[in-house]
Amino acid sequence: MTDATHGAHRPRDPHGSPPPFTGYRIFGAVMVLLLLIALAVQVFELFDGDNRTVPEVRWGSPPTSEVQSGLSSVGATDMLRERATLQGPRDIYGPSPEDDRSFQVGSETRLNTEAIPNPDGFLTGAWSTPDADTLPLVRGTDRVEGISSLPYTGAAIYERPFARDWRLGLADIATHLGALVILGFSLLLALMLALRGRVPIVRGKSGRKVERFGWFERATHWMTSVSFLMLALTGIVIAYGDTLILPFGDALLGSTGWLATWGHMMFFPSFALGVVIMFVMWVRHNLPSRLDVNWLAKGGGMFSDDVHPSARKFNAGQKLIFWSVILGGGAMILSxxxxxxxFFLLDINGMGWTMLIHAVVGLIMIAIIIGHIYIGSVGMQGAFWAMWSGEVDRNWAAEHHDLWLSDMEEKGSAR
Ligand code: HEM
Structure with a gap:
């Protein structure tokens, strides 16, 4: 297959290179700087250790005067009851220990909490590291059965080995690596814009148009993409609110978190509908073909103005986006x-896995779609109009979708 560029309606500018698009390259350089800072913050977050859960208060004795006056008689059973009470719902058992360090439980017992001076000590030693006798129990099998000595309902559920892996996977691996992937990939795109600039229409605009997407295709695209962007933004608030919003106040995190939780479900139906329609509408243009191998081998012509690998309606890069949306979107919808x-269909392990899959696939999809938005807007001259007005310049079509342009010409759809 040759690098066909037939159909271009203006000869190459004899004086050489296309316009330099300096503004875009400066924008790319600024983004490189900002993303480097964001990546540095993320790497710091990875190692600052503040995502570990450490107990901050411990049991103290009631004030001596109360013990003497008989108001409080704390035996072993009472201690356990108090401890269980501390785990109970605050609206029933009183204010948070942080607000009021001594409060009434039942008719006579008073509950006291004291700050632990150096909670980091809990990160080492027996509290966090199971000893040789315990290790085979918690690691050896999928399921540990026995009696939990912790006096709250549900303790046995939270102590399952998988729950620890789940917490590590969700709180540490998925969120931190996800942020690194999203920021790192965005950095690569910004570098490409800064160094190479926009992919230009090498022959310049011909001024002649070809219809690329009809109104139904565009409406479906924008419905799906606005829904996806809202799902991504609300998902980011849910996953990263603590890091990104909490510094601006817990009231703001409270209200954005509330909006995000409901919004996340609100935009799901339109996204799901869009994915189904896109599949039906575009699947026949996205089946793999031998042209794709050639396109990929030439890097899609992204790195040189003189290379334009042949493509029909969708090139291999676009097919990858399409299948990411269908398969990744499908996995997101199902999970x-x-x-x-x-717990309607799944047990607790199933729910844990579903959360992990939802988070990991979602983060990967955000990174992929950032790449798509880049190439569909600032990254390539002339691409955006395909999805906005539905028409593209004929020279753009000749350089990026030559075989599709020939088909259009045969059908008489090209002006
Ligand atoms: C909001 C920013 C977005 C912009 C500027 C944008 C732009 C574009 C453009 C210009 C095209 C047509 C490319 C061509 O002529 O072949 C396109 C196609 C497409 N878009 Fe988007 N898009 C955006 C968001 C999204 C989102 C969020 C999704 C899905 C979650 C999506 C899914 C698709 C798919 C599946 C195609 C067809 C395959 C392809 O061309 O890659 N787009 N988009």
Whole structure:
């Protein structure tokens, strides 16, 4: 297959290179700087250790005067009851220990909490590291059965080995690596814009148009993409609110978190509908072909103005986006529905896996779609109009979708 560029309606500018698009390259350089700072913050977050859960208060004795006056008689049973009470719902058992360090439980016992001077000590030693006798119990099998000595309902559920892996996977691996992937990939795109600039229409605009997407295709695209962007933004608030919003105040995190939780479900139906329509509408243009191998081998012509590998309606890069949206979007929809109806079909392990899959696939999809938005807007001259007005310049079509342009010409759809 040759690098066909037939159909271009203006000869190459004899004086050489296309316009330099300096503004875009400066924008790319600024983004490189900002993303480097964001990546540095993320790497710091990875190692600052503040995502570990450390107990901050411990049991103290009631004030001596109260013990003497008989108001409080704390035996072993009472201690356990108090401890269980501390785990109970605050609206029933009183204010948070942080607000009021001594409060009434039942008719006579007073509950006291004291700050632990150096909670980091809990990160080492027996509290966090199971000893040789315990290790085979918690690691050896999928399921540990026995009696929990912790006096709150549900303790046995939270102590499962998988729950620890789940917490590590969700709180540490998925969120930190996800942020690194999203920021790192965005940095690569910004570098490309700064160093290479926009992919230009090498022959310049011909002024003649070809219809690329009809109104139904565009409406479907924008419905799906606005829904995806809202799902991504609300998902980011849910996953990273603590890091990104909490510094601006817990009231703001409270209200954005509330909006994000509901918004996340609100935009799901239109996204799901869009993915289904896109599949039906575009699947026949996205089946793999031998042209794709050639396109990929030439890097899609992204790195040189003189290379234009042949493509029909969708090139290999676009097919990858399409299948990411269909398969990744499908996985998000399925796992999202399972999460909306907890324990309806799945047990607790199934729910844990579903959350992990939902988070990991979601983060990967955000990174992929950032790449798509880049190439569909600032990254390539002339691409955006395909999806906005539905028409593209004929020279753009000749350089990026030559075989599709020939088909259009045969059908008489090209002006
Ligand atoms: C909001 C920013 C977005 C912009 C500027 C944008 C732009 C574009 C453009 C210009 C095209 C047509 C490319 C061509 O002529 O072949 C396109 C196609 C497409 N878009 Fe988007 N898009 C955006 C968001 C999204 C989102 C969020 C999704 C899905 C979650 C999506 C999914 C698709 C798919 C599946 C195609 C067809 C395959 C392809 O061309 O890659 N787009 N988009």
């Amino acid at each position: 999202g529905v399972l999460l909306m109806f907890p």
